Amino acid sequence: MDISSANSLSYEDFVDTFGNVVEKNPLVAAAIWSHRPFANLSELEARIVEFIDKLPESGKEGILRCHPDLAGRDLQRGTLTRDSQDEQSQAGMASLTPEETARMYRLNTEYKRRFGFPFIICAKMNNKAAILRKLSERSGNDLAKERECAIDEVKKISSLRLRNLVLPDTQHKL
Numbered sequence: 001m002d003i004s005s006a007n008s009l010s011y012e013d014f015v016d017t018f019g020n021v022v023e024k025n026p027l028v029a030a031a032i033w034s035h036r037p038f039a040n041l042s043e044l045e046a047r048i049v050e051f052i053d054k055l056p057e058s059g060k061e062g063i064l065r066c067h068p069d070l071a072g073r074d075l076q077r078g079t080l081t082r083d084s085q086d087e088q089s090q091a092g093m094a095s096l097t098p099e100e101t102a103r104m105y106r107l108n109t110e111y112k113r114r115f116g117f118p119f120i121i122c123a124k125m126n127n128k129a130a131i132l133r134k135l136s137e138r139s140g141n142d143l144a145k146e147r148e149c150a151i152d153e154v155k156k157i158s159s160l161r162l163r164n165l166v167l168p169d170t171q172h173k174l
């Protein structure tokens, strides 16, 4: 759909469409609906970013906790959302060796124990090697820095999901 179609959606259809742009957080779509009509895709995205940035730390951590582990229980059980399934598969998470799966589980467990939320990275912008490397690297961050790093990754994931739903702004031909 294009941005004018998105602007014309009923509240229910808007949340049905955009409710998982931020993984398992339909509140974000429900909240930004008030800002329609959106001039373009960029404004819609900016409203999502603005909503996330204005959350208190506890709210940001709540968003992070709604994300499934990479190569974790939900992937093993087939209970990922379609978006996450697509993203994780594309990054090779569904074809890890048993050793790689065990390493991801161990690193994810240590990371969650340290930070209190799961390791999050935009899977579509990374591959298996990059994910493992960044998981190790970021584990050394302090809480505040890592929270912002994870939120930045949520914004990248959301941006890609949004572009799957709404046609980019039509470039005005000069």
Ligand SMILES: NC(=O)NC1=NC(=O)NC1=O
Binding pocket: 067, 068, 069, 070, 083, 084, 085, 087, 088, 118, 119, 120, 121, 122, 123, 124, 157
């Ligand atoms: N913990 C995660 O990073 N999860 C995910 N990243 C994605 O890009 N999709 C996910 O499900």
